[in-house]
Amino acid sequence: QVQLVESGGGSVQAGGSLRLSCEASGFPYSRNQMAWFRQVPGKEREGVVCADTDEFRPIYADSVKGRFTVSHDKSKNALYLQMTSLTPQDTGMYYCAAIEAIWACRLDVGAYAFWGQGTQVTVSS
Numbered sequence: 001q002v003q004l005v006e007s008g009g010g011s012v013q014a015g016g017s018l019r020l021s022c023e024a025s026g027f028p029y030s031r032n033q034m035a036w037f038r039q040v041p042g043k044e045r046e047g048v049v050c051a052d053t054d055e056f057r058p059i060y061a062d063s064v065k066g067r068f069t070v071s072h073d074k075s076k077n078a079l080y081l082q083m084t085s086l087t088p089q090d091t092g093m094y095y096c097a098a099i100e101a102i103w104a105c106r107l108d109v110g111a112y113a114f115w116g117q118g119t120q121v122t123v124s125s
Contacts (some may be wrong), residue, residue: 009119020081022096029100038092047107093118
């Protein structure tokens, strides 16, 4: 059974930083894609970054390029999101997602089969 457990959310002031973690277990596949999405109430879930965990070439949303950095620890099967220069527009519930790596990763909610429970990020001005 695939499990994704996020942690690291919290409240920060604008300009601050946070590091999110996603610990994955139970993957039945030998190669996976993992991603971070975020959502605020009343809006659609949007992709932040995705990457193949073997050929690690992240694809970032334009809104976070240059501010967010994703990394992966194969030994722990963990995905991390270092977020810097946070703005109130980055506020939301952040979700980790995963799927077997069959094609290039996409920042598309429908492309992912497995989801974590989310971790809240709140950025105040």
